[in-house]
Amino acid sequence: MLNGPAFPETVDLLAALAELDDFWSPRVVARVNDQYVKVAKLRGQLAWHSHKQEDELFYLLKGRLRIEYRDRPAVVLEPGVLHVVPRGVEHNPVAEQECWVVLVETVTTLHTGDVETPLTKTIEQQIG
Template sequence: MIPALNIDAALDALTDHWSPKVIARVNDQYVKVAKLTGEFVWHRHDDEDELFQVIRGRLRIQFEDGGETLLSPGELCVIPRGVMHNPVADEECCILLIETVTTKHTGDVETPRTRSITQQLA
């Protein structure tokens, strides 16, 4: 039997903000959950696209051209590779991410919030 995964339970188990946890793997993609609050860090992923889906709350994704995308529960946004972006959660927000297994957490920058894939798998 292949067990079902409960996204709400996975999110409820999270204690740290901006620290995604891998809950599944589909081919060469990780499915991750994360809790966010405040502003993250401007970054980009030169070789991978990144999918953000909001489960609870709202998420703003800022872009270097001054634009932004606002996501509400049930909405998703795919950030194309190479696009500089900065996720911002004015209040706590819960998301699901789909990223290639090679995607670095903070892309082209290293910050105290950066989490290795080993940390995300724990």
């Protein structure tokens, strides 16, 4: 487990998102116990992957996000809606247009789960 730097107690999520330039490159903005709160801009698709030991929470602030599943219908998120991907479930986030998302993940959660892609970011990159 990575202790990392001290994070602020108050975060302007929209301002943090406005500072991001790259898609699919989450930025850790806070830590709550053993959970990181991350922000990310998304466009296109990431990769089919799963997180064997951790659930993953997506909370959409802007745009529209579709989370595809292999074994069930896709879930479409609109601003203000959150969705939890259960641990071990293969999924693929897809954003036809730019969207802004807040992620809540256990500190042990790997960015692209059980696969590595050119978009994969280490936790150090996400904190940096």
